[in-house]
Amino acid sequence: MRFANFSFGSLRIDDNTYEHDVVIDRGEIRDRKKKPSKKLRDDFGHTPLSIAEDIPWKCRQLVIGTGAFGRLPVMEEVKREAKHHKVKLLILPTIKAIEVLRQELKETNAILHVTC
Numbered sequence: 001m002r003f004a005n006f007s008f009g010s011l012r013i014d015d016n017t018y019e020h021d022v023v024i025d026r027g028e029i030r031d032r033k034k035k036p037s038k039k040l041r042d043d044f045g046h047t048p049l050s051i052a053e054d055i056p057w058k059c060r061q062l063v064i065g066t067g068a069f070g071r072l073p074v075m076e077e078v079k080r081e082a083k084h085h086k087v088k089l090l091i092l093p094t095i096k097a098i099e100v101l102r103q104e105l106k107e108t109n110a111i112l113h114v115t116c
Contacts, residue, residue, distance in 0.1 A: 001027070001105060003098045008068045011094070011114050024101075024110040025056035032111060040075070048073035049111060056109035057085045063101060065094030065112035072113040 005012040021032035036052035066072040070093040082089040
């Protein structure tokens with residue numbers, strides 16, 4: 001997987017440009033379906049990442065890119081669930097998350113927020 005041209009609101013992976021959050025699950029890319037977390041938006045000022053979403057737990061490491069300015073809230077229950085699944089959780093601004101993904105994709109899944 002080749003990551004290129006990340007900027008606020010846009011991420012290029014291989015030959016595709018994504019203008020929305022993405023999930024990388026065992027090498028497959030899909031849209032992040034954040035609707036289950038939207039009901040929590042008022043509590044955080046932003047739609048957080050919650051365990052109500054389809055999080056790709058089948059991995060050893062899960063990288064969460066929190067956006068260009070690192071503002072995606074990650075709920076504590078996600079962190080607890082990662083421990084339960086024995087998954088190493090890396091929560092980083094998206095540009096740093098991409099750096100990690102460029103180095104190590106084996107047994108690594110990701111959720112990448114492309115805006116704030």
